Amino acid sequence: MTRALAATGAATLGLLAAIGRLAIFVGQTLSHLVRPPFYMREFGHALVQIGYFSLPVVGLTALFTGGALALQIYAGGSRFDAQAVVPQIVAIGMVRELGPVLVGLMIAARVTSSIAAEIATMKVTEQIDALVTLSTNPMKYLTLPRVLAATLVMPVLVGIGDVIGIMGGFLVGTERLGFNAAAYLQNTADFLTRLDIVSSLAKGAVFGFIAALMGCYYGMQSDRGAMGVGRATKTSVVAAAVLILAANFLLTEAFFSA
Amino acid sequence: MIRLSDLHKSFGANAVLRGVDLHVPRGESMVVIGGSGTGKSVLIKSILGLVTPDSGTIEVDGQNVTRADRDAFLARFGMLFQGGALFDSLPVWQNVAFRLLRGRLKRPKAEAREIAVEKLRRVGLSADVADRLPAELSGGMQKRVGLARAIAAEPEIIFFDEPTTGLDPIMSGVINDLIREIVTEMGATAITITHDMTSVRAIADDVAMLHAGKVRWSGPVAQMDDSGDPYLHQFITGSAEGPIEAVR
Numbered sequence: 194m195t196r197a198l199a200a201t202g203a204a205t206l207g208l209l210a211a212i213g214r215l216a217i218f219v220g221q222t223l224s225h226l227v228r229p230p231f232y233m234r235e236f237g238h239a240l241v242q243i244g245y246f247s248l249p250v251v252g253l254t255a256l257f258t259g260g261a262l263a264l265q266i267y268a269g270g271s272r273f274d275a276q277a278v279v280p281q282i283v284a285i286g287m288v289r290e291l292g293p294v295l296v297g298l299m300i301a302a303r304v305t306s307s308i309a310a311e312i313a314t315m316k317v318t319e320q321i322d323a324l325v326t327l328s329t330n331p332m333k334y335l336t337l338p339r340v341l342a343a344t345l346v347m348p349v350l351v352g353i354g355d356v357i358g359i360m361g362g363f364l365v366g367t368e369r370l371g372f373n374a375a376a377y378l379q380n381t382a383d384f385l386t387r388l389d390i391v392s393s394l395a396k397g398a399v400f401g402f403i404a405a406l407m408g409c410y411y412g413m414q415s416d417r418g419a420m421g422v423g424r425a426t427k428t429s430v431v432a433a434a435v436l437i438l439a440a441n442f443l444l445t446e447a448f449f450s451a
Numbered sequence: 452m453i454r455l456s457d458l459h460k461s462f463g464a465n466a467v468l469r470g471v472d473l474h475v476p477r478g479e480s481m482v483v484i485g486g487s488g489t490g491k492s493v494l495i496k497s498i499l500g501l502v503t504p505d506s507g508t509i510e511v512d513g514q515n516v517t518r519a520d521r522d523a524f525l526a527r528f529g530m531l532f533q534g535g536a537l538f539d540s541l542p543v544w545q546n547v548a549f550r551l552l553r554g555r556l557k558r559p560k561a562e563a564r565e566i567a568v569e570k571l572r573r574v575g576l577s578a579d580v581a582d583r584l585p586a587e588l589s590g591g592m593q594k595r596v597g598l599a600r601a602i603a604a605e606p607e608i609i610f611f612d613e614p615t616t617g618l619d620p621i622m623s624g625v626i627n628d629l630i631r632e633i634v635t636e637m638g639a640t641a642i643t644i645t646h647d648m649t650s651v652r653a654i655a656d657d658v659a660m661l662h663a664g665k666v667r668w669s670g671p672v673a674q675m676d677d678s679g680d681p682y683l684h685q686f687i688t689g690s691a692e693g694p695i696e697a698v699r
């Protein structure tokens with residue numbers, strides 16, 4: 194009994210310590226927002242890496258998902274004569290949930306892993322130490338540009354994902370399920386509210402922040418050696434994915450539970 | 452100028468530094484020798500604050516380094532890392548000119564590049580390596596780029612962690628001369644770690660030998676050969692027989 198209590202206590206303390214460390218890391222990162230110098234080149238580079246080069250994977254993910262969603266809703270809806278709702282449900286499903294979540298998870302796979310591996314490698318090869326000796330703060334030079342770029346560019350990616358997802362549904366709807374093209378688009382446009390769109394983009398920003406933050410955090414914490422890099426990369430992706438899904442639930446609750 | 456007193460550092464159960472005392476006067480070239488794994492790299496990293504000592508004090512110019520303004524403090528230092536630690540995403544010249552391209556020493560790009568090419572020349576590298584990436588260079592070339600980066604901003608205090616390891620004898624000679632020149636001409640204070648006894652004799656004013664977590668012997672390089680210390684003697688003659696165990 195006492196042993197069980199002690200174990201629970203230790204686990205709780207460990208969790209609190211981990212949260213504390215992460216909070217300090219976030220605080221340090223954000224503090225560099227208001228302390229020059231700013232490394233614009235690093236920021237620009239991160240925007241291109243995280244934003245532009247993610248476009249293909251975001252586009253493909255959204256396209257296939259939107260298409261599959263249309264097929265499922267049609268099949269499901271037809272059981273109670275509600276096939277006509279395909280445009281509306283595809284729109285709401287993509288914009289409110291699947292767009293931000295799937296783009297978030299793809300970014301966790303693509304961006305979090307590469308950030309973590311890059312920073313962890315820099316750590317084990319002493320490049321982070323070298324930065325410090327060259328009077329460059331690693332948080333300012335490496336972390337802030339990536340976190341900021343991901344937070345700003347993810348809403349754009351999610352917006353694009355939403356549109357392409359709806360296009361996927363549209364293509365399947367008009368080519369396979371016999372919907373009228375103009376009516377499909379009209380239904381979609383009429384149905385979506387501003388809150389749907391705002392929530393979608395806001396989720397994107399939060400997920401982008403989480404994805405880049407986890408990459409930087411676990412990269413900076415990496416142990417020595419190739420195993421350290423591998424472990425940092427794996428842990429960062431898992432943490433980013435889980436946190437994105439948890440944040441998604443909380444945000445959905447906040448936006449739509451009223 | 453640099454004074455370490457009773458410095459201790461352990462990694463878990465591995466007590467690496469166990470009371471190191473060391474004094475390096477201004478404008479002097481100190482060479483630290485000692486067996487592999489005795490904590491030479493840890494020692495100079497502690498001075499820079501890259502490793503936090505468990506106890507003991509480090510003073511630079513009489514000021515405790517933990518109380519110094521970090522930016523101003525680090526601006527006075529240059530460091531060559533044992534593994535080079537080049538930024539592999541940046542071309543060679545931007546590695547060398549890193550400090551000159553940002554922060555308080557920032558200057559126009561063309562000028563920074565010119566300085567970088569000049570420093571590369573001083574470490575025996577021609578201008579055509581300037582635009583290559585570090586991964587495209589040999590180990591010895593990377594080491595020399597690291598050296599060029601360490602001296603690029605003409606720091607007052609320079610640490611060289613095994614500057615000649617992995618270089619051919621001629622290039623080692625060039626680097627030894629360069630380090631000597633930096634100390635005598637620029638008046639820099641240098642701490643060099645090396646295993647190469649030729650380098651020790653070429654670079655050092657003073658020598659300190661690290662063994663078992665402490666400075667075993669220190670003194671002017673001229674007294675090194677007749678120190679009467681069996682540990683130092685074994686080390687400089689490179690003998691397998693002696694008080695230092697071969698398995699560590």
Ligand SMILES: Nc1ncnc2c1ncn2[C@@H]1O[C@H](COP(=O)(O)OP(=O)(O)OP(=O)(O)O)[C@@H](O)[C@H]1O
Nearest residue numbers: 462465467485486487488489490491492493494533
């Ligand atoms: N970050 C670290 N974490 C754990 N142990 C470390 C760390 N850095 C150094 N050590 C340990 O400290 C000891 C001294 O390491 P250090 O790199 O200073 O040796 P060294 O004297 O420079 O050796 P060499 O001549 O081989 O470079 C080693 O046992 C090493 O395993």
Ligand SMILES: [Mg+2]
Nearest residue numbers: 491492533612
């Ligand atoms: Mg070493």
